[in-house]
Amino acid sequence: MSEKKEWEKTVAFTAAGDYRYETILQAVRRQFLLLELGQAVRPGMRVVLKPNLVMRRSPEQATTTHPMLVRCVAEELLALGAGEVILAESPGGPYTRSALEGIYQDCGMQEAAHAAKIRLNDDFESVEIPSRRKKCCQSFNILRPVAKADLVINLPKLKTHCMTVLSAGVKNLFGCVPGLQKPELHYRFPEETAFSEMLVELAETLSPAFTIIDAIESMQGDGPSSGEPYHTGFLAGSRSPFALDAALCPLLGLPEVRMITVARQWGLVPTEEELLLYGDKIGPFAGFKAPCSKSLDFLDRFPAPLRPAVRTAAGALASPRPAINRRRCVGCGKCAQSCPAQIISVREGKARIAGKGCIRCYCCHEMCPVKAVVVRRFWAFRL
Numbered sequence: 001m002s003e004k005k006e007w008e009k010t011v012a013f014t015a016a017g018d019y020r021y022e023t024i025l026q027a028v029r030r031q032f033l034l035l036e037l038g039q040a041v042r043p044g045m046r047v048v049l050k051p052n053l054v055m056r057r058s059p060e061q062a063t064t065t066h067p068m069l070v071r072c073v074a075e076e077l078l079a080l081g082a083g084e085v086i087l088a089e090s091p092g093g094p095y096t097r098s099a100l101e102g103i104y105q106d107c108g109m110q111e112a113a114h115a116a117k118i119r120l121n122d123d124f125e126s127v128e129i130p131s132r133r134k135k136c137c138q139s140f141n142i143l144r145p146v147a148k149a150d151l152v153i154n155l156p157k158l159k160t161h162c163m164t165v166l167s168a169g170v171k172n173l174f175g176c177v178p179g180l181q182k183p184e185l186h187y188r189f190p191e192e193t194a195f196s197e198m199l200v201e202l203a204e205t206l207s208p209a210f211t212i213i214d215a216i217e218s219m220q221g222d223g224p225s226s227g228e229p230y231h232t233g234f235l236a237g238s239r240s241p242f243a244l245d246a247a248l249c250p251l252l253g254l255p256e257v258r259m260i261t262v263a264r265q266w267g268l269v270p271t272e273e274e275l276l277l278y279g280d281k282i283g284p285f286a287g288f289k290a291p292c293s294k295s296l297d298f299l300d301r302f303p304a305p306l307r308p309a310v311r312t313a314a315g316a317l318a319s320p321r322p323a324i325n326r327r328r329c330v331g332c333g334k335c336a337q338s339c340p341a342q343i344i345s346v347r348e349g350k351a352r353i354a355g356k357g358c359i360r361c362y363c364c365h366e367m368c369p370v371k372a373v374v375v376r377r378f379w380a381f382r383l
Contacts, residue, residue: 095179
């Protein structure tokens with residue numbers, strides 16, 4: 001199975017019930033074997049690991065990539081002869097040394113890096129690289145360690161996402177865009193299809209050598225930071241982030257996400273029937289919750305004569321939107337800082353969202369550290 005076309009269809013699943021070192025190391029080694037990762041590692045090469053470190057959260061909260069996965073992947077790479085392994089990520093908010101140091105500490109990455117003898121990124125420059133497709137963007141600004149790496153390995157966390165429904169292989173690569181340049185892209189591409197096209201183009205441009213997702217404790221509901229942990233108990237890997245995401249949707253009972261529809265239209269991912277699944281039998285997972293912002297086919301709830309009028313009005317009426325739970329809000333301002341449309345302000349110690357101008361990117365929801373930003377849907381569509 002050495003032909004590129006076959007690898008683009010292949011997804012490997014390995015069961016892993018917990019985050020103990022022995023459990024993860026065995027699962028990672030099986031991933032390396034099933035995907036023939038060793039063939040890609042050359043002596044002395046510089047490898048970058050790209051986890052999901054969206055915010056300061058402990059590993060137990062299922063918001064960020066678990067440090068044990070990072071440690072075990074790094075150890076295997078070094079054993080294969082990699083010269084240097086670097087962990088690089090740009091979380092939400094400012095891309096600064098002080099911000100990253102706190103995230104590295106709280107997410108357990110300092111301990112993992114010390115145990116595996118790898119380096120945490122301390123280079124805060126970016127590099128402009130040309131887009132491969134040039135449909136959405138002519139170029140992307142990318143973290144310099146990622147742009148200069150010999151090999152990039154994508155290590156996402158399996159989560160739901162209020163804008164894209166799924167946060168996995170493709171969405172995780174958005175963290176290669178530095179800091180507050182991510183809200184700029186949200187504002188340039190506010191609609192779901194356009195934003196999904198941009199994400200697929202970015203993933204195609206970065207073209208990580210491998211993606212291995214942490215799906216032992218996943219996040220369901222209103223992810224990527226305000227959902228609930230859900231024990232799924234596996235790692236999954238692929239040489240294609242598109243094939244990986246396409247294989248995950250049916251396991252979780254999610255509809256095909258817009259990113260995968262776009263990737264399929266662009267010839268980047270095969271149909272569900274053409275995917276080649278190897279390793280352990282995993283799922284499906286009954287009762288896995290989608291985000292409440294997910295689009296729904298709601299017209300059958302109304303009498304047939306009323307459906308045309310409902311369809312016309314539903315766009316504005318039924319669209320979920322973020323709102324502030326003032327009892328929870330601590331006035332930290334992270335929602336305002338992350339808002340691409342700049343319609344959030346902090347007054348009298350509480351955040352406020354203006355009535356107009358919201359592009360429904362849910363960056364405020366994603367970045368709130370106390371879950372004070374909630375996603376509200378019109379009552380008739382919650383029935």
